[in-house]
Amino acid sequence: MITGLVYLVIYLIVIGLVVWLLLWLIDAIPLPEPFNRVARVVIIVVGVLLVILLLLQLIEPGSLPRLRP
Numbered sequence: 001m002i003t004g005l006v007y008l009v010i011y012l013i014v015i016g017l018v019v020w021l022l023l024w025l026i027d028a029i030p031l032p033e034p035f036n037r038v039a040r041v042v043i044i045v046v047g048v049l050l051v052i053l054l055l056l057q058l059i060e061p062g063s064l065p066r067l068r069p
Contacts, residue, residue: 004058011054019047 022043026036 008054008058012051015047015050015054019043 023040026039026043031039
């Protein structure tokens with residue numbers, strides 16, 4: 001369990017660094033305004049989805065509520 005949490009922290013740090021680097025790169029490259037905003041939103045959404053998937057791996061499969069009774 002402890003090793004899983006250590007791996008989770010390492011993955012979160014790596015994801016955070018990659019998202020920060022991509023956002024910095026978007027600011028460094030002069031893109032027109034609509035493309036700049038769309039690229040930032042896509043990067044943030046992908047980063048958040050990766051974090052959610054990592055956190056869902058910690059939950060036991062039977063502990064999540066079912067959608068259908």
